[in-house]
Structures are given as structure tokens and as C-alpha cells.
Amino acid sequence: MGIKGIKGIKHLVVVAAISLLAVACGSSPAANDAGGSATGEGDGHGHGAAPPPPAPLRNGERFQEIGLERPYQPTPPQGGTDEYRCFLIDPKLTEATYLTGTQFLPQNAEIVHHAILYRVAPAQVVRAKNLDARTEGDGWQCFGGPGISDGAGRGDGGGDSWIGAWAPGNNETLIGELAGYPVEPGTHIVLQVHYNLLATDGKPGPTDQSTVRLRMISGTADVTPLHTMLATAPIELPCTPAESGPLCDRTAAIEDLVKRTGVQARQTVQALDAWCNKGKDPVPGPTQHCDLPIQKPALLYAVAPHLHLLGRSISVELNPGTPGARKLLDQPVYNFDDQSSQPLPQPVTLNPGDTIRITCTHDAALRSQLPQLKILKPRYVVWGDGTSDEMCLAMLIATNKV
Structure with missing residues (x-):
């Protein structure tokens, strides 16, 4: 999602x-x-x-x-x-x-x-x-x-x-x-x-x-x-060294995604890359992140994760790399069957100028291990709607009554 x-x-x-x-x-x-x-x-x-x-x-x-x-x-x-x-x-x-x-x-x-x-x-x-x-x-x-x-x-x-x-x-x-x-x-x-x-x-x-x-x-x-606020990051997951096939090519994989789910899929991939990579070419790899600026005050109460079947981990961090950095969500072992909303111990104030970073790790090797995915051809995976595609998404529930 x-x-x-x-x-x-x-x-x-x-x-x-x-x-x-x-x-x-x-x-x-x-x-x-x-x-x-x-x-x-x-x-x-x-x-x-x-x-x-x-x-x-x-x-x-x-x-x-x-x-x-x-x-x-x-x-x-x-x-x-x-x-x-x-x-x-x-x-x-x-x-x-x-x-x-x-x-x-x-x-x-x-x-x-x-x-x-x-x-x-x-x-x-x-x-x-x-x-x-x-x-x-x-x-x-x-x-x-x-x-x-x-x-x-x-x-x-x-x-x-x-x-x-x-x-x-x-x-x-x-x-x-x-x-x-x-x-x-x-x-x-x-x-x-x-x-x-x-x-x-x-x-x-x-x-x-x-x-x-x-x-x-x-x-x-x-x-x-x-x-509800939505935090997302791109997916740039190449085939494993043991895999090969036409869909291991990123361009071909995106064309296949568009065929299956519509032209908006390409727009989404392009927009995520442009925003999160600051105009640079995407770097293939299992771990990707995106920084999102807070523009209005908010009080945050809960965070819910969403990845698909290749997801390994997800974290959401406030103001990374600063003395006041804190994890809002940290799931080093992501469980597809438990995507429950995670209430924070205490509400967290978000101020203009703050940064939310979402980071996800995916594992293409799971494709050969999970019964649902074994039947599929190897492919370069980007953000997409399908179960065989992937997402890196966190839903943040908050109020503007700060």
C-alpha cells in the first residue's frame, strides 16, 4: 500500500x-x-x-x-x-x-x-x-x-x-x-x-x-x-546473483509492472526516485530510505508498517543523525502476518523543520523460498501494487491539535 x-x-x-x-x-x-x-x-x-x-x-x-x-x-x-x-x-x-x-x-x-x-x-x-x-x-x-x-x-x-x-x-x-x-x-x-x-x-x-x-x-x-500521514521509500531490489531472466532488467520489470497494474505505476516509481534520491540515479540494493520534512506541527500517537512478502525489516526515525534522534518504529524482523498499528508509549511532538526517515530492507532470496513466489520468474523489484511487487510504507496517526 x-x-x-x-x-x-x-x-x-x-x-x-x-x-x-x-x-x-x-x-x-x-x-x-x-x-x-x-x-x-x-x-x-x-x-x-x-x-x-x-x-x-x-x-x-x-x-x-x-x-x-x-x-x-x-x-x-x-x-x-x-x-x-x-x-x-x-x-x-x-x-x-x-x-x-x-x-x-x-x-x-x-x-x-x-x-x-x-x-x-x-x-x-x-x-x-x-x-x-x-x-x-x-x-x-x-x-x-x-x-x-x-x-x-x-x-x-x-x-x-x-x-x-x-x-x-x-x-x-x-x-x-x-x-x-x-x-x-x-x-x-x-x-x-x-x-x-x-x-x-x-x-x-x-x-x-x-x-x-x-x-x-x-x-x-x-x-x-x-x-493519517503516509511515509514511503523507493524499492530498488535487483535479482540475486543466482537468478537471471529478462525481467531482471529494471526497465523491462517496470514495463511489466505497468502492464499488470497501469501507467500510474511508472509515475510512482519516478516520483519516489526523484524525491528520495534528490535527482540522482537510483542505486540498486536491498536497503532504501527516504527523508520526509515536517511542515506543520503534529502530535504523533501510532505507527503501522506495510511491506510485502520480500520485506525483512522496517524502521521509522525522527531527526536521524541528530542528538535528539529517536526511533518511532523499529522492526528488525518484519512479520507480514503482524502489520498491527504500534501505539507509542507517549505521544511525540512533530515540529516544522523535523525530519521523518523511513528505512526498509527487502530480500530477493525469499522469492525462491516462499511457496507463493516460487512460481514467478525472477525480476527486478520496484514499488508496486502487486503482492509480488514491494512497498516500503508507514502509516502515522497524529493530530494537529498540538
Whole structure:
């Protein structure tokens, strides 16, 4: 998942690179994880146990369940093994509301790689409905992001529209005493689901009818407003010395990625390289990082990681190389099956002029070890939407009420 010239998770990439931490987010003093997490090194299979029972409702909160109206059979495009599908959902909100928690409930965890909830403002609903109506079947294909941008950057999948996300091991996390994402009356929700069909070699087969449990409270309540920021870094992972083949060429690999997921994929790779490498040519290697400047004050409460199956480690550091440097997230052994949000022991203040550095290490040798990836041809790996591609992404949950 990730940021773009560009849209969506991919868009996240570019947006993250360019203006990611320019926007503040929200929360309250303490964070408490309402869910459990798996332990041990994951292999991308099974996605762990079912989510735990929800934490009790707090005063004024209510649950509402939304989801797919009927089973959906994902069909990857152009010979790929992944599909990103967006489903437009009307939660029928008649008053201002805060979304204080979400729990995605995958009906078919064997094919669901991750999911994101995007807020669709009332002014964007008609555009989203038109996109849905002119697409055959339920929802629409949406590699990168929802694809409902109004031309001013709103609705393209940037962090400002994220109101929830799920990946294996990521259960509902309640931030502070009472904090949530503000949602206007008339707002719709786009549920973007990444379906992974590596097991069927991209052929249609399994269906899914996932749902989401929303935790909500009136907009008149005393709630700290939340916002999600996205930190991303490029991927430049060459084939191992033991591997060979046409897709070990970077240019050929990017062309294959574009064929499988769309032209925005090239834009994302280019934007990440331009921002993170400061205009220099990318240097192939297992470890890559990116520095992102803070432009507005924020108070940070939690960080959640996202890499794919070749991920080995991820860290997020504040002001690296300075006397005040501190790790906000440090996972030297990344576990695909535990991508849970990590609440900080104490909220951390982010000031203009600060720098966030995200660093990820990937291991191409895992391709020959993991059952899901053994069937694939060796390839040079860059940032991409597919399960066989890679990401280096951290979601930062914060508030601008500093």
C-alpha cells in the first residue's frame, strides 16, 4: 500500500514523498490496542487468527457494519495475479460523526491482501457514483487509488482521505481517551480491497464478501480529530546473483509492472526516485530510505508498517543523525502476518523543520523460498501494487491539535 503523480496507495507514494508530512493528524494522550497480534516470522499465508472481540463501546459510541452487497469474484487484469477493487458504500450518515475505530473483517482471508477505507466527501459522491455506474459489475478497478480526484488533489487516495486500513494482524486500535476521524453528513466510503490470486496464477476462482465494523460517535462529542500521514521509500531490489531472466532488467520489470497494474505505476516509481534520491540515479540494493520534512506541527500517537512478502525489516526515525534522534518504529524482523498499528508509549511532538526517515530492507532470496513466489520468474523489484511487487510504507496517526 503506499502514495504518486499518482493516486492511492501508489499515489500515496508520491503524495507522501512530496507533501506527506505537511499535514498534521490527530489523537489523544494515550493509545491502547484493542486487538491482538501474531508473533513469529510470517510467510504471507493464512493471515493469522480471526480478529478478537471488539473492545466495549464507550459512552455515546455505536457500531455499524458495512460491506460488499454480494460475493465478488476478483479477476486480475492483463495476465496479472492481483486486483485492486473499489466498492462505494453509503453509511447513510445524516449528521456529523466521528469514526473512532474500524475493524475490517475479511470473509476470504486467503485472497485478501489488504484493505483501505477512503472518505468520499459529499461534493465527490456524484463523481464516485458515475465511476461506479459506468463500470461493469460491482465496484471498479482501482490500482493506485480510488480514482475520483476532483482535479485539486481531493479524492485521489492521499492520506487526507484515509479513515481506516487493514493488513494481516492489524486489528482495531483505539487511540487515547476518545479520538476519531471526522465525517460529514452525506459522506460515502470507498472500500478498496487488494485481492491476491497468486495461488490460482491469476485465474478467477475464489469469491469474497468482506465487511467492516465501524465504531462511531456523534460529531458533537468531545473527540480529538485524527488524520493519517503516509511515509514511503523507493524499492530498488535487483535479482540475486543466482537468478537471471529478462525481467531482471529494471526497465523491462517496470514495463511489466505497468502492464499488470497501469501507467500510474511508472509515475510512482519516478516520483519516489526523484524525491528520495534528490535527482540522482537510483542505486540498486536491498536497503532504501527516504527523508520526509515536517511542515506543520503534529502530535504523533501510532505507527503501522506495510511491506510485502520480500520485506525483512522496517524502521521509522525522527531527526536521524541528530542528538535528539529517536526511533518511532523499529522492526528488525518484519512479520507480514503482524502489520498491527504500534501505539507509542507517549505521544511525540512533530515540529516544522523535523525530519521523518523511513528505512526498509527487502530480500530477493525469499522469492525462491516462499511457496507463493516460487512460481514467478525472477525480476527486478520496484514499488508496486502487486503482492509480488514491494512497498516500503508507514502509516502515522497524529493530530494537529498540538
